[in-house]
Amino acid sequence: MYNRALSLPCLAPVAAAEALPPSGLTLFSNEPPLPVRLISARFGTTVAKWSQLPAAGIPEVAFVGRSNAGKSTAINALCQRKRLAFASKTPGRTQALNYFALGREDEPAAAYLVDTPGYGYAATPLAVRQSWNLLAGRYLAEHAALRGVVLILDCRREVTALDHKLLEFVPVDLPLLVLMAKADKLGKSEREQTRRRIDQTLQSLERPSPLTMIVFSANTGLGLEAAREHVERWLEH
Ligand SMILES: Nc1nc2c(ncn2[C@@H]2O[C@H](COP(=O)(O)OP(=O)(O)O)[C@@H](O)[C@H]2O)c(=O)[nH]1
Ligand SMILES: [Mg+2]
Numbered sequence: 001m002y003n004r005a006l007s008l009p010c011l012a013p014v015a016a017a018e019a020l021p022p023s024g025l026t027l028f029s030n031e032p033p034l035p036v037r038l039i040s041a042r043f044g045t046t047v048a049k050w051s052q053l054p055a056a057g058i059p060e061v062a063f064v065g066r067s068n069a070g071k072s073t074a075i076n077a078l079c080q081r082k083r084l085a086f087a088s089k090t091p092g093r094t095q096a097l098n099y100f101a102l103g104r105e106d107e108p109a110a111a112y113l114v115d116t117p118g119y120g121y122a123a124t125p126l127a128v129r130q131s132w133n134l135l136a137g138r139y140l141a142e143h144a145a146l147r148g149v150v151l152i153l154d155c156r157r158e159v160t161a162l163d164h165k166l167l168e169f170v171p172v173d174l175p176l177l178v179l180m181a182k183a184d185k186l187g188k189s190e191r192e193q194t195r196r197r198i199d200q201t202l203q204s205l206e207r208p209s210p211l212t213m214i215v216f217s218a219n220t221g222l223g224l225e226a227a228r229e230h231v232e233r234w235l236e237h
Contacts, residue, residue, distance in 0.1 A: 036102045036111045036235040038228050041079040044099035044112055050135065054099070056144040059235050060112045064140065064170070065152030066162050067118030070181035070218065074152050075100070075115055077218035078228050085115050095131045097139060102235070111235045116140070120162040140169040148175040148234040150227075155180045155194050155215075159201045172207045177230050179216040179223070191215060 047053055065071040072085035084100060095117045103110025116136045120129065140149065149170050153159060170176065180198055183191055195215055202211055212230060216223035 033110075034104075035232060038078050038102065038113070038232060039080045040102050040104070041081065041084055041100040041113060042105065043084070044101035044109060047097040047099060048095075048135070050138065053097075053139070053143060054112070054145070058109055058112060058145060059147045060099075060114050060143070060145040061148050061150060061231055061234055062114045062116055062140060062146055063150045063152065064116050064119065064136075064166055065181075066120055066154070066157075066160065066166070069118070069152045069154045069157075070179075071118065071152045072115065073218040074150075074179055074181055074216065074227075075113065077221070077224055078231065079113070095128060095135060097136060112145075113231075114139075119166045137169045141171060146174060148177060148231070150177045150179060150231065152179050152181050153198065155183050155186055155191070155198075158194060158198050167205065173209050175210040175234060176207065176212070177227065178202060178211070178213040179227060180213060181216050181218070183215045183222055184217040184219045 045052075045054075063071050063075055075085040076082060079100070085098065097117070098115040100113040100115070101109035101111075102113065116139070117132055119132060119136075140146070151163065151167070151170075153163065167176075178198070180195060186194060195213070199213055202213060205211075214223040214227050214230070216227060218224070
């Protein structure tokens with residue numbers, strides 16, 4: 001297991017006042033850094049094998065879920081983009097991790113959102129499933145930069161056996177945000193009953209780290225702002 005300790009970039013000390021530029025501009029200020037906003041997301045890079053992962057200094061949030069759960073649609077909605085993550089009715093078979101960079105465009109990424117390949121699509125050949133375990137599974141289990149994981153559930157399927165399997169990869173000390181997605185597909189009372197059942201199932205996992213569930217619909221915007229704020233808070237400091 002990798003060390004999850006946060007490694008902060010060291011700021012070089014300002015040696016003397018004359019080190020400051022004569023214009024009066026200060027190189028370092030006491031102002032806290034600007035918060036990282038999901039709406040700044042743009043494509044970063046595709047990681048197809050372990051050796052291509054970025055160094056662990058930049059915080060990451062991973063999005064996981066079964067194929068067709070609504071993961072790409074949720075990422076697009078959270079980032080206010082139409083086609084940042086590719087959403088389709090036919091689940092893709094690519095096993096790569098897609099990195100979306102956050103922060104000012106003219107600066108190196110301040111953080112990353114990471115779209116993981118859909119888990120366990122029924123028609124997925126065994127070899128593809130195995131390569132999921134080797135890259136995405138290992139990434140969730142070991143990558144030190146992870147600040148939290150967003151699990152997307154299709155509210156009509158609730159927590160399936162595949163979701164339980166997927167969660168086995170996620171270290172118990174990582175904060176988890178569960179989006180009960182496509183909530184617009186359920187009426188009000190059905191939605192509330194589903195929420196209670198999923199909540200009970202999640203509590204029974206007895207994960208020691210913070211676990212939050214948000215009833216979510218990319219179509220209506222239900223839970224969107226709360227989910228966005230939650231992820232942005234993980235990326236603070
Ligand atoms: N009604 C409804 N459909 C959704 C919602 N989110 C996703 N979908 C649909 O569910 C299907 C799968 O979505 P997608 O984002 O591609 O799932 P992924 O495989 O998990 O990335 C698509 O047809 C989406 O249009 C939602 O909030 N409401
Ligand atoms: Mg997708």
